[in-house]
Amino acid sequence: KILAQRMKDLHVCKSIMGNYEGAWVNTPMYLWPLYRKLRAQSDVSKAIEASFTGFRGVACNAIHYIDFVSRWNNARVSEVNTRGLKNIWVPSKRNGFMEVEGILTVSFSDGSRLFMEGNESVNDYRVTIKTPYHTWQVNEAGGKAVSNAQNIIDAGILRQSELTAPLLYEILTSGECDLPSLAESLSQHEPLLQALLDHWNANMLHKLNYVPIT
Numbered sequence: 001k002i003l004a005q006r007m008k009d010l011h012v013c014k015s016i017m018g019n020y021e022g023a024w025v026n027t028p029m030y031l032w033p034l035y036r037k038l039r040a041q042s043d044v045s046k047a048i049e050a051s052f053t054g055f056r057g058v059a060c061n062a063i064h065y066i067d068f069v070s071r072w073n074n075a076r077v078s079e080v081n082t083r084g085l086k087n088i089w090v091p092s093k094r095n096g097f098m099e100v101e102g103i104l105t106v107s108f109s110d111g112s113r114l115f116m117e118g119n120e121s122v123n124d125y126r127v128t129i130k131t132p133y134h135t136w137q138v139n140e141a142g143g144k145a146v147s148n149a150q151n152i153i154d155a156g157i158l159r160q161s162e163l164t165a166p167l168l169y170e171i172l173t174s175g176e177c178d179l180p181s182l183a184e185s186l187s188q189h190e191p192l193l194q195a196l197l198d199h200w201n202a203n204m205l206h207k208l209n210y211v212p213i214t
């Protein structure tokens with residue numbers, strides 16, 4: 001989930017931590033074997049289009065997908081576009097928090113694009129990743145990706161229980177890990193949080209200085 005609901009709190013976090021590098025943020029999609037193998041079969045440093053649709057919680061889950069595409073080519077977020085989102089925010093499944101349906105689009109400095117479509121009433125999760133020469137249909141639950149050329153990747157995703165021990169071992173033995181650093185994650189959070197806050201205040205009667213998502 002997001003590090004903070006307020007831009008001010010992100011800035012406080014940055015000022016407290018400074019240039020300290022021994023902090024990471026748990027957005028681990030990039031580490032999943034399924035996506036690592038898919039990236040290994042793609043042209044390195046070429047832009048991609050990634051689409052994640054048919055899931056609940058586009059606002060609260062967006063940072064995971066943003067980090068995944070950002071780290072594909074180590075590209076920074078250049079724009080978060082909320083024009084495809086619906087104008088009305090709705091109560092989320094977590095009491096006291098809100099969500100929004102529709103399409104959230106993110107552009108990156110390498111030319112990559114990310115499309116996320118959330119729907120609170122429809123659960124039909126689909127993943128499509130377009131690389132320069134292939135279009136991959138990804139079944140995360142089944143641990144499989146199939147390209148338009150019928151190339152097949154069989155590999156799994158990882159539960160948090162499967163990630164924690166290896167990451168901790170890596171940190172304790174090397175002082176490093178493959179999760180994004182706090183600084184990297186903050187640079188992803190800031191444009192996302194600002195875009196969602198602007199969308200809320202442009203469409204909802206009750207104006208806020210924070211985004212009420214988990």
